[in-house]
Amino acid sequence: MVFPFRKAAQPVLRPLRSDRAAQCAALHAASFAHGWSAQEFESLISAANVSGEAAVDPASGRLRGFVLTRLAADEAEILTVAVDAALRRRGVGRALLAAHMARLASLGVKKLFLEVEQDNAAALALYARFGFREVGQRKGYYRKSDGAPATALVLRRDLL
Numbered sequence: 237m238v239f240p241f242r243k244a245a246q247p248v249l250r251p252l253r254s255d256r257a258a259q260c261a262a263l264h265a266a267s268f269a270h271g272w273s274a275q276e277f278e279s280l281i282s283a284a285n286v287s288g289e290a291a292v293d294p295a296s297g298r299l300r301g302f303v304l305t306r307l308a309a310d311e312a313e314i315l316t317v318a319v320d321a322a323l324r325r326r327g328v329g330r331a332l333l334a335a336h337m338a339r340l341a342s343l344g345v346k347k348l349f350l351e352v353e354q355d356n357a358a359a360l361a362l363y364a365r366f367g368f369r370e371v372g373q374r375k376g377y378y379r380k381s382d383g384a385p386a387t388a389l390v391l392r393r394d395l396l
């Protein structure tokens with residue numbers, strides 16, 4: 237029997253591996269004005285100093301969200317976070333960040349940074365929930381889809 241109203245199962249979290257590069261590129265392209273290619277994701281995910289988490293649909297195995305971070309000594313920078321638009325506001329971003337930050341802390345990361353467009357209300361609210369604080373601004377750092385410059389806010393969260 238089919239239950240059309242049944243809620244989809246919550247994605248499960250896994251370490252992000254390079255065989256997900258094409259799915260990362262597709263999800264990223266659907267989430268940002270300027271996407272990164274599957275090749276770019278493959279070399280990033282394969283790099284020794286990069287770590288990521290994947291949120292995977294338990295039934296289909298499809299990627300529904302991911303986060304990717306570059307580490308350097310005891311500092312790290314979140315490079316990107318994206319959740320499938322159909323699954324947003326269901327706690328997937330929060331679950332990804334919580335698991336990822338715990339792993340980064342276990343790897344010895346003390347200071348975590350990221351850049352976020354100042355108009356990205358969803359991301360800013362998510363990061364505020366996790367205690368990130370603004371430590372700088374980069375004017376004209378991003379280009380919107382119409383080519384207009386946009387300011388990046390630099391956020392920081394101490395892990396230890």
Ligand SMILES: CC(C)(COP(=O)(O)OP(=O)(O)OC[C@H]1O[C@@H](n2cnc3c(N)ncnc32)[C@H](O)[C@@H]1OP(=O)(O)O)[C@@H](O)C(=O)NCCC(=O)NCCS
Nearest residue numbers: 267317318319324325326327328329330352358359361362
């Ligand atoms: C930002 C993003 C990853 C959040 O993922 P998500 O799975 O929807 O987030 P969650 O459901 O876990 O939400 C966690 C908290 O973030 C905040 N938040 C998330 N989306 C929000 C929105 N649209 N408006 C306001 N607050 C929002 C809320 O505080 C929320 O907690 P609540 O639902 O209990 O109020 C998702 O919106 C996304 O992929 N956006 C496009 C890509 C992007 O902008 N990435 C960040 C680049 S720096």
